[in-house]
Amino acid sequence: MPVAPYIKDLMTSSSFIRRMFEEGIQMKTQFGADKVYDFSIGNPDLEPPAKVKTVLQRLAASTEPSLHGYMPNAGYPQTRAAMAQKVSIEQGITVDFSRIVMGVGAAGAMNSVLKAILSPSDEVLVSAPFFVEYTQYVRNHGGTLITVPSKEDFSLDITAIAGALTSKTCAIIINSPNNPTGKIYTEDEIIALARTLEQHREKTGKTVLIIADEPYREILYDNKTVAPLFPHWKDSVIVTSFAKNLSLPGERIGYTAINPSCPDAQELTDAIIYATRVLGYVNAPATFQRVVAECWNEPVDYSLYTQRRNILTSILDKAGISYAAPEGAFYLFCKVPQCLSQPDRSGDDAAFCDHLKKYRILGVPGRGFGKSGWFRLAYCVSLASVQNSEAAFIQAASDWK
Ligand SMILES: Cc1ncc(COP(=O)(O)O)c(C=O)c1O
Known part of the structure; x- marks a missing residue:
């Protein structure tokens, strides 16, 4: 059964985020999960509150009818x-x-x-x-x-x-x-x-x-x-x-x-x-x-995201990449740095995200959010991953110039 032509079009043009997420899975298989800095998707790395498991265990053991x-x-x-x-x-x-x-x-x-x-x-x-x-x-x-x-x-x-x-x-x-x-x-x-x-x-x-x-x-x-x-x-x-x-x-x-x-x-x-x-x-x-x-009202330690945000912003500061300081959520929206050697690449978010991939960093081009010239990093990833990305960001930004 052929797929509707407009769905085919939409499938190829839609979601940079999902594409990057899937590329990340492939890169992790190839290089090892700890060698890929995957900031592509908003998939929280914090575990759910412990009570979630307790309630699930109780429900699994329950004999209540029609559960x-x-x-x-x-x-x-x-x-x-x-x-x-x-x-x-x-x-x-x-x-x-x-x-x-x-x-x-x-x-x-x-x-x-x-x-x-x-x-x-x-x-x-x-x-x-x-x-x-x-x-x-x-x-x-x-x-x-x-x-x-x-x-x-x-x-x-x-x-x-x-x-x-x-x-x-x-x-x-x-x-x-x-x-x-x-x-x-x-x-x-x-x-x-x-x-x-x-x-x-x-x-x-x-x-x-x-x-x-x-x-x-x-x-x-x-x-x-x-x-x-x-x-x-x-x-x-x-x-x-x-x-x-x-x-x-x-x-x-x-x-x-x-x-x-x-x-x-x-x-x-x-x-x-x-x-x-x-x-x-x-x-x-x-x-x-x-x-x-x-x-719904179980406490969660969101300071873990604050910590990741602070480390990632200090890495970006060192790399000379500017960003909008987030007030909430767990994304950093960053400006594509200038490329002095090839001025036509300045502000090219897709080219910059491709460039980042060479350093095993995955981000999402801003055009995927209706804002070219920017890219998004999702820092809901392990602390080690954020910390270990420092050298890769600094090298990637330096080589872009
Ligand atoms: C702004 C926004 N709305 C909705 C969603 C979808 O959320 P859910 O997984 O609960 O459907 C997302 C997921 O990333 C999101 O970022």
Whole structure:
């Protein structure tokens, strides 16, 4: 059976991150895992909290009937109640369990939301650089992703967003802490965004949904916090997962929280539940719904990421590579250094990432996030790997000049 031509095209043009990840696996087989500095993918190297294993062991030994059966498509009521408690704390308003829909990771939750809201030719805005899979997720449901450049410091460019809003704009995705920049949007930026959307509504009668994608909400540096969204814009949802904070990316467990003040909250919730079903997810994984209901507030030592960030930034300083200091998440977004001997290579992120490979360093070109001239390093790798990469970075940067 031939593959659809447009899927063939998309497969070749999509995700630099996955390509690099797969190249990393090959290089590790060839050279040995400790000889490859693989900063390609956001696959956390911290182990999940010990309680995850304890709960799993208890569940494995349990004789409770229907432990592995279907449950309501939105998820187990006790899991939804636990997530509602979490969201209520984060947002500073009471969110009832009925406004939570469990999802198959943040990606699955995002797809359920987009399926629920998009009509053909609708547009979804995002501030670039951005997590590139959004392009495919929006396209999955007949929409078009419109990218709006951020300001130089990677904060939201509210004027540019205002200029990009059209009668077709259905939603805007905000991701804070951001992948790939580590930027956290301030409460003032959220308020300014809400004001802009209100002006757009007054002018066009069109309401834009804010979709906050927040899988990195807990991974913060230097006493930073993530501002709440729900009090500022009623038409809003949060999609997230336990992939990054609890190091459970392979278990595909996340959820959507719907703002209880949204005038269409019930209809939107029902549509997201429906979308979860008909997209073939049916429901989020049963066992891990039970795990996160008990483990969502387990303490995790994120200072281990701070330590990796500090070591990697000091290595980059020595190598003369500049970067945006991350406020959260575990990515360093770095500027491709100048290449004085071949000026046409200056700013060529794909050429620079190819160059880094010669030193067994894997990073992802910024064009994979809608921002050429930059590259991303994911430092959710072992401390030894970060430390041992120093000579390779210094040599690679020196040979690039
Ligand atoms: C910004 C962002 N959103 C969503 C996802 C997908 O997360 P999940 O694995 O929970 O689907 C990722 C994964 O890296 C991400 O970086």
